[in-house]
Amino acid sequence: MNGEARIKMLREAPIPALLLKMGVPTMIGMLVTGFYNLIDAYFVGGLGTSQMGAVSVAFPLGQALVGIAVMFGGGAASYLSRLLGEGRGKEAGRVASTALYSSLIFGTIVIIGIECRLDHVLLGLGATETILPYARQYAVVYVASSVFNIFNVTMNNIASSEGAVKVSMAAMLLGAALNTFFAPVFIYGLRMGILGAALATAAAQAVTAVMYLAYILNRKSVFSFSPKEFTFERTVFREIFKVGIPIFVFQLAASAAISMTNMAAKPYGDSAIAAMGIVTRVISMGIYAVFGFAKGFQPVAGYNYGAKRYDRLRNATKVAVEWTTCFCVLFVLLMAAFPASVISLFTANDGSVVRFGSWALRVNVITFLFYGMEAIYSMLSLALGESLGGWVLSAGRQALFFIPAILTLPRAAGLNGVIFAQPAADVITGFVMGIIALRLNENLKVLEKNTASRRAADGKKPAG
Template identity: 40%
Template sequence: MKSSHSRINLLEQEKVSKALLKLGIPTMIGMMVSALYNLVDVFFVGQLGTAQIGAVSIVYPLEMILLGIGLLFGAGASSFIARLLGIKAYDEASQCATTAIISAVLTGALLLLGITLFLNPILMALGATPTILPYAREYALIIIISMVFNVFNIAVNNIITAEGAAMQSMMAMLAGGVINMMLDPVFIFIFNSGVKGVAYATLVARLVSFGIYCYYLASGKSLLRFQLSAFKPSWPLYQEILKVGIPMLVFQLLNSLTMGITNFLASGFGDSTVAALGIVNRIMSLGSMMIFGFLKGYQPFIGFNVSAGNQERAESATRTVLVWGMVFCLLSSTLLILLHNPILTSFSQNDAQVLRIATKALIANAVVFLGMAYQVIHGTRFLAMGKGKEGGLISIGRQGAFFLPLVFILTLAFGLNGLIAAQPLADICSIVMVVILVQKEKRQLVPSEIAILEKPTRRF
C-alpha cells in the first residue's frame, strides 16, 4: 500500500515537471522500445527480400485494429479511473479496471476468430499481391495468436498507468521489446524460419510481457484490485469507458484503414512501393510512439488533477508538455531529413527503387512531423478531461476526414507523388483543425472555468 500511496502523492502533490517526467519517461521508453522492435522486424525481414517486407506491411493494419480494441477498453478505462482516483473512489476504480480488461480480451478473441476465418480475402483487400500473399499468410497466422495476448497487454498497460504505475508499465514493454529484438535473428538465420521467424519472435515477446503484467496484477502492489468478482458490466460504466475509448478505437481503425488503403493503392505501383511506404510508416511511428508514450503519463495526471479541482496544476502540465513536445518534434524532423539516406539504406540497401520512393515519402512526412506534438497533446488533453467530442474530432480528422478523400483524389490526379503527399497534407489540415478547436474552447470559457471537468459518478 505504501507504493500505491506514493503514486497518488506523485499525481497530487509532486512538482509538475518532476511528476510529468516520472510518469512520462518510463511509458515513453516502453512505447519507444515497442516501436523500435517493429523497426527491427522490418530490418531483418529486409534481408529476406522485397516481397517479405511487403508481407509484414500488409499484416500491420490488422495489428492496429487489435491495438484499437485494447485502447478502446484500456485507454477509455484509464481516463475514467484517473478521475475516480481524483475523488478517492477506489472501489469503483477497481471495478472499472477489471471490467475493462475482461471485456477487452473477450472482444479481441471474437474479432481474431473472424479474421482467421476470412484471412485470405482480408489480406488481398489490404493490398497483398500474388507474390506477397503466401508470405503475408504464414506471417499473419502466427501474429494472430500473439494478438490475443497483446490485447490484454495493451489494456492492462493503459489501466495501470492511470494509477501512476509507469515503471511497471515500462518494464513489461521493455522486456518484451528486448526479447523480440534478440530472437529475430535467431529464428530467421539460425532456425531458417524466414518471415515466420519474425512472427515467432513477436509471439514469445508478447507472452513475456503478458506474464509480467499478470504478476503485477496478482502481486497486490496495485492500488486497484483485480478479481473476477469485480467484473460487473453495466451500461453506465461502459458509457464512461466508451466516451473516451471510442475516439481511441476510431483513431486506430482509421489508422489501420489508412495503411490498408495506402498498401492497396501502392500495390498498383509494384512491390517496391508497398515495401517503401511500409518502411517509412515504421520509421515515422517511432517518433509518434515516443510522443504517445510520454502522453500516457500526462493523461492520468490531467484527469486526476482536474477531477480533484487542481485546475492550475493541470494547465501548468499542459504548457510544459507543449514546449517539450515541440522541441522533440523539431529535433526529430531535422535528424530524419539530414540522415534520411543512411537510415533508409539500412532497411533496403539492395533495391534502388525502394530507396528512391522511400526517400521522397520520409522527407515529406518529416517536414509535417513538426506539428505532431501540438495536435496529439491537445487531443490527449481533451480525452483526459472526458471531452470525447473534441478528442474524437482530432482522432477522426488526421486519418479519416482529411486523409481518405485526399489519398484517392491526389493518387488519381498525380499518381505515386499524390499517394506520397496525401498523409503530409492530411497532417497539415489536422493541425489547422486543432488550432480552431483550442481557440473555440478559450472563447467559450472564462479563465477560471477552463479545463473544468464534470465530476465522475461514484456509482454505476
C-alpha cells in the same frame, strides 16, 4: 511506490518533475511497441522486397487489434484517473476489472474472425500475388499472438492511470529485448524465414504478458482485477466508451490509412508497398514517442481536473506542449537530413525502395512538426471527458482528412499523390487543432477563475 504514494505524487509533485516521472516511462513503453515493428522490418528486409511487403501488409491488422485494447484500456484510463482524483477507489476497481476482461473477450472473438478469412483480409489490405504467400505465413501467427498484445496494452493503460508507469516500462523493455534476440535466431539461425519473425514477436509478447500477470497476482496494483468486480453497469461502459471509442476510431483509422496507402501503392509494384511500409514504421517511432509522453500526461490531467486543481492542469498542459514540440522539431531535422541512410537499413539492396522511400520520408516527416500539440490537446480533451475534441484530433489526420486525400490525390498526381496524402491531412488537422486548443485553454481559465473566486468567498465566511 504503493498506490497512496502514486496518488500523492499526482496531487503534489512539481509539474515538470511529475511529467518526467509519468511521461518518460510511458514514452519508452510506446517506443518499445514501435521497436517491435522496426525489428521485424529490419530483419525481414534482408529476406527480400516481397517479404518486406508482406510485413507491411500485415501491419494494419496488428494496429486494428491494438485498437481494441486501447478502446477498453485507454477509455478506462481517463475515467480511472478522474475517479482516483475524486477518491472513489471502489468504483475505480470495478472499472479496471471490467475494462481488462472486456478487452480480452472482444479481442479473442475478432482474432478468430480474422483467422477464418485470412486470405481475403490480406488481399483487401493490398497484398499482391507475390506478397500473399509470405503475408499469410507471417499473419497466421502474428494475428493469433495478438491476444497477448491486447492484454499487454490494456494493462499498460490501466497501470498508467494509477501512476505505475515504471511497471509498464520494465515489461515492455524486456519484451523488446527478447524480440531483438529471438528475431535473428528464428529468421536466420533456425532458417524459419518470415515465420520466424512472427514467432519471435509472439514469444516476446507472451513474456511481457507474464510480467503484467505477476503484477496483478502480487497485488502491486491499487486494483484487484477480480472477475467478481466485472460489471455490466451502463454507467461504467458509457464512461469507458465515451473516451475509448474515439481512441478506437483513431486506431482503426490508422489501420485503414496504412491499408489504403498499400492499395494506392499496389499498381506501382512490391517496391512501392515495401517503401511506404518502411516510411510508416519510421515515422511511427516519432508518433509512439510523442503519444507515449501524452499518455503519461493524461493521468496528470485527469487527476487534477477531477481534484479541481485547474492551475496545475494548465501548467502541465503548457509544459507538455513545449516539450513534445521540441522533440518533434529534432525528429524532423534528423529524418529529413538522412532519409536514404534510414531507408537503407530495411531493404536488401533494392535501389528503387531506397529512392522512393527517401523521397516519401522527407515529404511525410515535415508535417510531423504539428504532432506534439495535436497529441497533448487530444489527450487533454479525453482526460476532461470531452470526447468530441479528442475524437476529431485523433481521427482527423488518419480518417476525416486522410481518407479523402488518399482517394483523390493518387488519381491526380500518381505516385506523388500517394506520398503527399498524409502531409495534406496533417496540415488540415493542424488548423483544427489550433481551434480546439484555444477553446480548451479558455474553458480552463474560466474554471480556474471561478474556483479561485469560490475559495476566496468561502474564506470570508464567518466561522460557525
